[in-house]
Amino acid sequence: MSAVTPTPGYQSRIAESAIDTALSAVGAVVIEGPRACGKTWTARQFARSEVLFDGSDEQRMAFAVDPARTLDGDVPRLLDEWHLVPGVWNAMRRACDDRRDKGIFLLTGSAIPPDDITRHSGAGRVRRVRMRTMTLAESGRSTCEVPLSALLTGHEVSATKPDIPFEEIVEIAVNGGWPGLIDLPPAAAQENLVAYLDEIARTDVALVDRAHRDPRGVSTLMRSFARNVSTEAGMSTLARDADLDRTTVKAYLEALERLFVAERVPAWQPRLRSRVPLRQAPKRVFVDPSLAAAALEAGPDRLRNEVGYFGCIFENLVMRDLMVYAEANGCGSHHYRDKTGLEADAIIQRRSDGAWIAVEVRLGGAEAVDAAAASLKRVEAAVDTSFVGPPAKLLVITSTGYGYERPDGVSVAPVTSLAP
DSSP states (O other), X not given: XXXXXXXTTOOOXXXXXXXXXXXXXXXXXXXEOOTTSSHHHHHTTTOSEEEETTTXXXXXXXXXXOHHHHHOSSXXXXXXXXXXXXXXXXXXXXXXXHHOOSSOEEEEXXXXXXXXXXXXXXXXXXXXXXXXXXXXXXXXXXXXXXXHHHHTTTOOOXXXXXXXXXXXXXXXXXXXXXXXXXXXXXXXXXHHHHHHXXXXXXXXXXXXXXXXOOHHHHHHHHXXXXXXXXXXXXXXXXXXXXXXOHHHHHHHHHXXXXXXXXXXXXXXXXXXXXXXXXXXXXXEEEXXXXXXXXXXXXXXXXXXXXXXXXXXXXXXXXXHHHHHHHHHTTEEEEEEEBTTSOEEXXXXXXXXXXXXXXXXXXXXXXXXXHHHHHHHHXXXXXXXXXXXXXXXXXXXXXXXXXXXXXXXXXXXXXXXXXXX
């Protein structure tokens, strides 16, 4: 199955390939991701009929009266924001069983329903595709000279110096990869994102787990999350910083993950040459770096003056792009840190054969790149490569500059050169 004629103005998304493959394999495909990341627009490139449950009460009422008729239409049939209407999942699942065909339904959802038993009852009938906000490759801000697929085979890195200066990288991070905000002035984009976070705090968090939540507490936690973004800050740290108890922080974080606003980057667990214990805490990031800036209402000028903190937001931007590119290559995304403090900001490992690359993220500067390269070499030496195999690539990702191979075997590439 392939996409129908693209909508005028539509920008192609990396997830399309996974959607196309899934539609050919199962009865229903669920596209999951944060609100406003482009799920519906992408789904419409494949769908031949649709039901928009988020549009009006009319569709919800029609489903309540006659579920079968609501689900009937040209296939793939798009069921947009399906989680808003109780019963859609089970009705869809029964329809898949009855029709015994492929590519019947496309479902989009910006929240994971609290009833996980129902949600996970689609085994064999349903495949899920994760969408995030637009990467630099998708928004046309990457030269795509350094594809992850090539890095995983050890291909040498070479990239021209990007036309995008550091000052513009800051603005790109503030706007984020939201399709409707990419081309807005940063101040206007951030105003929209502040309102987005306010709506999450006031309404979405309470709806997703069907429990009363204090909007002020949720907003306070998101500010704490933003201050600690791209770190391994645990529940206790966030609770102290936000002046909330651990139980409340845990509930709020789980709700933000259900809304695809917050993500965990799990710790990598290779076999080591030594007995140094590995840390197991996940690294926490926003689904888009702009949310960290919006939570603190930090615009481009402030972030340029607080370069140390912007480094954390920049790492969030890099992780977003890497996670999208990794999934397109059948890879998992991790971070590495041992008890001595030795770390790699990202480990990308292919599931099929275990091929892996280790990544350090730096804004730039010769000394910072040298330090990052030395750290990656120590990680390589610490890992038992007789078990996991040698790394396909050790890579330092920067905000600007050329892409090249260093004499020590470490590669350097600007984020604006990366691609799947």
